[in-house]
Amino acid sequence: MYYSEQLLEHFQNPRNAGIIPDADGIGTIGDPDCGDFVRIYIKVRGDRLKEVAFEVCGCPASIATTSVLTELAKGKTLDEALEIDELDVVKALGNLPPSKIHCSNLGTAALFQAIAHYRHRREKQPFIHKTG
Numbered sequence: 001m002y003y004s005e006q007l008l009e010h011f012q013n014p015r016n017a018g019i020i021p022d023a024d025g026i027g028t029i030g031d032p033d034c035g036d037f038v039r040i041y042i043k044v045r046g047d048r049l050k051e052v053a054f055e056v057c058g059c060p061a062s063i064a065t066t067s068v069l070t071e072l073a074k075g076k077t078l079d080e081a082l083e084i085d086e087l088d089v090v091k092a093l094g095n096l097p098p099s100k101i102h103c104s105n106l107g108t109a110a111l112f113q114a115i116a117h118y119r120h121r122r123e124k125q126p127f128i129h130k131t132g
């Protein structure tokens, strides 16, 4: 199996790894108790992703693809981030073995879920009208 230099670099030095304790949205794909999973944390300012962080339990490709995904997503509007797909992730990594394409879907699916979580929470919050 061939891994690109970019993939190996992201695997060895993952960007934005960790958690955001006061995240505005969290998305988890997979099962942390019994298998591969990716959890994405987002912080939103205005309509843009100010911070994106992740935890992952999976193969080197899942770590690298989620790492590069956070870089692609940071600074984008929520709608722009929802346009990111596995081809964008593969392109950013230079290449990905076909048998590992599904690993890149974990991160994008978790990101989409985190954005949905954020939007759901925002809609449920009571509107507070500030005066003065």
Ligand code: FES
Pocket (backbone or CB within 6 Å): 036, 057, 058, 059, 060, 061, 062, 100, 103
């Ligand atoms: Fe399961 Fe990559 S995350 S094989």
